[in-house]
Amino acid sequence: MNPIVDFFPILLFFIAYKFGDIYLATGVAMVGALLQIAYAKFILKRVSVMLRVSLVVILVFGGLTLILHNPTFIKWKPTVLYWCMASTLAVSAWFFKRNLLTKVLSEQQINLPAPVWDTLNTAWVVFFACMGALNLYIAFNYPEATWVNFKAIWMTVIFVLFGIGQAVFLARYIKEEPEAERTAPQNTLSNIKESKAPEA
Template identity: 50%
Template sequence: MKLLFDFFPIVLFFVAYKFGDIYVATLTTMGATLVQLILTWLITKRVDNMLKVSAGIIFGLGSLTLIFHNPDFIKWKPTVIYWIMAIALLVSQLAFKRNLIRAAMQEHIQLPDPIWSRLNFAWIAFLAIMGVVNILVAYSYSEATWVNFKVGSIGITLVFCVAQMMSIARYLPKDPS
């Protein structure tokens, strides 16, 4: 359910773009992100750092898009978020010997240390590649194609998550019944 909530602004971006333009979609995403922040705070009494960073990027690049009437700023948003996440995972692992994927999931899943490490580096690679692909699509194809890719990236991410779950499934405890 949280995953759907996280993609809520992207879906609204797509819908707003189909009925308006990139500027309407940008403003809609900014509003949806504000609603997301407020609801998160009201429900959990806290807002995690990644949502704060993501919101800051959306508000910052979205504002620049609207002020300068230039869609290039909002087109960079996915790449900036992907790369910040990849860098955070990499720096945390290499500099601080802390695996953030493990920290987020170990309460629910127990895996051997090498598998946690592989999972972390798989996410780093995925996020870095998605950032590059976003820029390639944004500057090589039409705006409409980029918007479709942006929404399609939800599916790409879900497929990657399923692939990761399948790769770690053999390490999960078997149900005795």
């Protein structure tokens, strides 16, 4: 999924808040999350686990925010999502010896030694845990508008920077087509022609 679609509900949340209040922004973000799922399902033909979890969390905490008219729930939403992801990665790797990142990154032609997979998984666990804690700190120690700006802008910036750092780290492990493989079909064709050449 492309970044515009990934951050679509956050963008709608930010815009709606600027023209309304936290409750309007919450409702709009919930609709945006539903549209995001629909796009992934019917256009991309694939809905990731994280996208499903994110939808459930925004519907539950967004719904509580609107029903109880209490913005505390929507402020907790990012933290709950990030800590769910951190817990899932940690429990899967440390208790069940299954690194969930291997399934995602193996599709990108990335081949990593086992210790590197462990390091990468730990980095994501720590990152999600810290992001969840940072969200709570900003949400309950600064004005609501500051938290909205942090959630929509600075969280996005932090994720992008972390993604760039990860890309740099993984660059050395991305598979490149060996020179021998690229020339193999031509060499094979030449050998066939030579084998069929008439004897003098």
